Amino acid sequence: MLLQFRKSTRGVVATIIFGLVGLATVIFLIPQSGISQLGGATAIAEVSGRKITPAQLRREMELTLRAQRNQGQNISQEEAIAAGLHERLLQSMITRNAVYAYAEKVGISASDTQVADFIRRIPGVLNPVTGSFDEAAYAQFLNTMRYTRPEFEDDVRGDLSSQLLMSSLVSGVRAPSSFGAVAFVYETESRVVSIAEAPASAAGAVPPPTEAQLQQFWEENQERLRIPEFRALTLVYARASDFVPRVNVPEERIREEFEQRRAALTQPERRTYVRISAQSQQQANEAAARISRGETPEAVATSMNLQVTRGANQPRTEVADPRVAEAVFSQPRGVARAVQGQLSPWAVIRVDAITPAVEPNYAAQREELRTSIATDEAADLLNTAIGSFEEARAGGAPIVEAARTAGLTVVSIPATNAEGHDPADRPIAALEGQQDLLETAFQTPENEASDFAPAGDADVLIAVDRITPASVRPLADVRDQLREAWIGRERGNRMRELGAQFVTAVQGGQSFAQAARARGFQIRVTSQALNRQAAGQIPSRGLAAQIFNGAQGAVVTDLRIDGEAILVAQVERINRQDPAAAPQVIEQARAQFEEGLTSSLGEAAQNEIVARAHARRNERLLQQTFPSAENAASGEAPPSQ
Numbered sequence: 001m002l003l004q005f006r007k008s009t010r011g012v013v014a015t016i017i018f019g020l021v022g023l024a025t026v027i028f029l030i031p032q033s034g035i036s037q038l039g040g041a042t043a044i045a046e047v048s049g050r051k052i053t054p055a056q057l058r059r060e061m062e063l064t065l066r067a068q069r070n071q072g073q074n075i076s077q078e079e080a081i082a083a084g085l086h087e088r089l090l091q092s093m094i095t096r097n098a099v100y101a102y103a104e105k106v107g108i109s110a111s112d113t114q115v116a117d118f119i120r121r122i123p124g125v126l127n128p129v130t131g132s133f134d135e136a137a138y139a140q141f142l143n144t145m146r147y148t149r150p151e152f153e154d155d156v157r158g159d160l161s162s163q164l165l166m167s168s169l170v171s172g173v174r175a176p177s178s179f180g181a182v183a184f185v186y187e188t189e190s191r192v193v194s195i196a197e198a199p200a201s202a203a204g205a206v207p208p209p210t211e212a213q214l215q216q217f218w219e220e221n222q223e224r225l226r227i228p229e230f231r232a233l234t235l236v237y238a239r240a241s242d243f244v245p246r247v248n249v250p251e252e253r254i255r256e257e258f259e260q261r262r263a264a265l266t267q268p269e270r271r272t273y274v275r276i277s278a279q280s281q282q283q284a285n286e287a288a289a290r291i292s293r294g295e296t297p298e299a300v301a302t303s304m305n306l307q308v309t310r311g312a313n314q315p316r317t318e319v320a321d322p323r324v325a326e327a328v329f330s331q332p333r334g335v336a337r338a339v340q341g342q343l344s345p346w347a348v349i350r351v352d353a354i355t356p357a358v359e360p361n362y363a364a365q366r367e368e369l370r371t372s373i374a375t376d377e378a379a380d381l382l383n384t385a386i387g388s389f390e391e392a393r394a395g396g397a398p399i400v401e402a403a404r405t406a407g408l409t410v411v412s413i414p415a416t417n418a419e420g421h422d423p424a425d426r427p428i429a430a431l432e433g434q435q436d437l438l439e440t441a442f443q444t445p446e447n448e449a450s451d452f453a454p455a456g457d458a459d460v461l462i463a464v465d466r467i468t469p470a471s472v473r474p475l476a477d478v479r480d481q482l483r484e485a486w487i488g489r490e491r492g493n494r495m496r497e498l499g500a501q502f503v504t505a506v507q508g509g510q511s512f513a514q515a516a517r518a519r520g521f522q523i524r525v526t527s528q529a530l531n532r533q534a535a536g537q538i539p540s541r542g543l544a545a546q547i548f549n550g551a552q553g554a555v556v557t558d559l560r561i562d563g564e565a566i567l568v569a570q571v572e573r574i575n576r577q578d579p580a581a582a583p584q585v586i587e588q589a590r591a592q593f594e595e596g597l598t599s600s601l602g603e604a605a606q607n608e609i610v611a612r613a614h615a616r617r618n619e620r621l622l623q624q625t626f627p628s629a630e631n632a633a634s635g636e637a638p639p640s641q
Contacts, residue, residue, distance in 0.1 A: 044622050047094050047615035048101030054625040059146045060089045061626070069312045077626075086626040090617070098613035099606060100158035103165040110160035118156055124320070137343055144320050169605050170598045180590030181579035187589070189532070191547055192573040194512050195525035196502070199565050202520040203494035209486045217486050218475045225473045230415040230423065232466040233441055234399055235430060237409040238386050239458035240620075243378035246407075249370045257369045258362055265360035268315040272353035273328050276300065277307045277344055284338035284346035291336035291350060313355060324349065375624075386452070386459075399449060399463045415468065418442050437462065457620055492559060495566040499557030502568045506555045512570050527572060540567050547571055 043051040061077065064085065068075055080086065103109065119125060120133045124141040127134040142152055209217065218225070258265075274297045278284040283304065290300045301308035311319065311328070319325035320343060327339040327349045336350040385406045392402035403410045411430050415423055420431035420438055431438060437455045441462045444450050449463040475482070498519060505515040516523055535544035539561045546556035550571050557568045579586055 043618065044625065045090060045094055045615055045617045047097045047610075048613045050097040050101060052090065052093050052097065054621065057086065057090055057093065057622075057625060060093065061086055063145060064089060066318060069314065072312055074313050081626050086622070090622065094613075094615045094617075095606065095610055096158060096162065098610045098615065099162040099165060101613065102609045103158075103161040106165070108161055108165045108168065110157045110164060114160055115153055115157050118160060119153070134343075140320050140343065144318065166602050166606065170602050174594060180586035180588075180593075183589040183593060184579045184582060184586045185576055187532070188577045189548070190529045190575045191535070191571050192527055192529045192575070193525060193535075193547055193569050193571055194523060194527055195538070195543075195567060195569045196512070196516040196521040196523045197560070197565050197567050198495075198498060198519065198521040200491055200495060200563075203491065203498045203566070206487050206490045206494065208483060209490075214479070214482060214486065215475065217482055218478070221482075221485075222472045225478060227471045227473055228417040229442075229470045230417055230468040231441060231464055232415055232468075233413040234463040234465055235411040235413065235437075236389070236399060236403045236452075236461040236463070237411065237458045238382060238389075238452055238460070239409065240375060240378045240382045241457065242409055243381040243385070243407070244371065244374045246381065247374035247377045249373045249377075253373060254366055254369050255362070257373055258360070258365060261365075261369070262360055265365060267358040268317070269329065269357040270313045270315050270355040271311070271328055271351055272313050272355075273311045273349055273351045275309050275311065275324065276348040277309075278338075278346040278348060281338065281340070281346055284348050287348045288336040288338045291348065297348075297350065313353070321347075399461075416441070454619065457623055488563065492563060495559060496557070499566040499568050503555045503557055506570065512555075516568075521568065525569075529575065538567070543567055543569055 043053055044057055045052040061080065065075060065077060065080060119138070122141070124144075125133055125138040127137060142149055145152065147155075276284075276287050276297055278287060283306070287300050287304060287306065291297055297308050300306075316325050316329050319328055321341045323339060323342045324344075324347055327337060327347075328351060331337055331349065331351055333351045333354055336348055338346060338348050341347050385408055389402050389406035389408055392405055393399065397405070400410055400412075413428060413430065416428055416431060416438075418438060420428050420434065422428055434455055436453070437460060440450050440453060441464065444462060444464045446464050446467045449461055452459040452461045454460075502515050502519055502521065505518070506512055510518075513523065515521075530547070532544070532548060535547055538544050540558045541561055543556060543558040546554075546558065547569055550556055552571055552574050554571045555568065556571075557566065559565070560567055
């Protein structure tokens with residue numbers, strides 16, 4: 001029952017551990033709404049006093065991509081960034097930290113014993129011979145996962161505590177046993193109906209409204225005719241990337257940076273291989289010989305009751321056993337060989353593919369390095385520019401003049417409403433996705449300016465130049481639209497009256513067919529059994545619900561969804577199945593409802609915890625840590641490593 005919550009609260013650490021042995025992949029369920037900006041430069045995000053650093057997020061990205069490669073999905077970091085994986089990883093970390101902090105706050109925490117028990121069940125920390133916990137294997141596992149021991153154990157404790165919290169919140173949820181029967185009857189019920197239809201013309205032509213009727217209609221609909229408040233804004237952008245082109249970086253400085261980064265820029269040799277674990281040299285030799293004769297590793301492993309695993313495009317550092325790593329990266333492709341492991345008894349290794357190492361190329365990396373250096377120096381230029389801007393304003397210079405003198409970007413917006421749309425209701429590009437900025441703009445008095453505040457990759461100052469108060473559109477401006485709306489309303493009323501007359505006639509003793517002929521209706525459906533799904537296809541907003549809410553013999557009516565016809569239906573018979581005839585189906589329905597209810601409650605609780613945590617994010621540092629191809633092209637690059 002708690003599967004969904006365990007998935008949503010499971011930390012990346014635990015998930016990747018399982019992913020490494022083929023049991024799970026990373027799951028992200030929590031939306032990003034309600035997270036503000038973080039101005040500091042040391043953390044990408046902070047939630048409930050817990051900081052998330054660039055190094056931690058880079059580790060999450062590395063581990064996630066590694067787990068995906070082990071499952072046969074060879075995705076590059078660039079592709080992952082383009083798909084927004086770094087955003088989802090960060091949000092998952094924010095969620096985990098928020099839930100963990102809340103669990104601590106209410107006194108729920110996994111014990112040392114629970115943490116130890118969990119770690120001792122991780123396959124990668126077990127001695128392959130004895131099957132018991134092995135300190136050397138644990139140390140190797142932590143090294144492979146890029147974790148220190150305290151970091152890893154704290155993450156495990158956090159994940160376990162979060163699971164305990166979510167389990168406690170929904171532990172008492174159980175759907176009543178009677179619900180299954182109710183759900184079964186609901187799903188299987190059908191109703192035999194006849195349906196008639198008449199076009200709008202059957203209700204007669206509607207004359208245009210008089211001036212008095214139009215005036216009254218305008219007065220009744222003033223709320224719908226209201227023009228919202230509009231504001232004319234001046235936006236001043238303080239953005240480091242704008243200053244990158246102004247930085248002159250000497251060639252010697254770029255070469256120096258290249259040499260410092262040479263090791264990090266080198267792409268190591270990668271190999272794809274198959275490994276069969278064996279308990280003895282004899283087993284390993286036999287398996288290697290059979291593979292060399294043409295048998296598949298899977299067939300050999302199955303027949304000998306051995307385990308086979310594959311490594312997909314891995315560098316040497318990702319092969320945990322040093323002796324196995326030596327074998328993988330020393331033998332030629334296609335050769336099966338037995339090797340004695342350091343962390344396991346014996347293994348058979350066959351290399352299937354080799355991706356050569358790629359040495360860094362100065363010419364290829366030059367522009368990226370120049371941009372990275374320039375980005376760092378551009379931050380200093382930006383601080384100087386902001387100082388010049390503030391000094392000019394203090395001296396009495398208008399905002400636009402002060403901004404342009406300082407070299408800051410200015411964007412003028414003639415009119416926007418609180419949703420970021422212009423008077424023609426078109427979204428304004430500069431304001432898309434900038435709800436915090438819009439809120440600031442509509443809280444700032446006329447002829448005043450806000451302070452600089454983070455907005456995407458920039459800090460933005462907002463000056464309110466003019467406020468146009470909300471008003472009602474004059475009748476003269478909307479006369480034609482109102483006339484058509486009035487006629488449409490009257491046509492609908494007449495059609496409903498025609499449908500009501502049909503209903504009254506049948507209730508008074510006329511047959512369905514007689515009432516239809518007398519009022520210009522055509523019978524479209526005759527004595528047809530419809531379940532709820534089929535009834536939902538009737539082109540009307542409310543007729544299906546009325547059919548299934550009415551008693552046997554009920555006559556109901558509603559407009560067709562396009563408003564061009566009136567529909568009338570009669571419920572001739574109700575068919576219900578006996579729930580006692582399908583006990584298994586009933587229990588399944590009850591369990592599904594219970595799972596859905598539990599999932600909804602858990603997700604709602606989790607969302608509320610995250611919202612109350614008021615997480616803060618440093619979007620600029622996030623973009624610098626994981627620059628997209630677009631950002632790189634515009635001059636943004638990661639900081640020097």
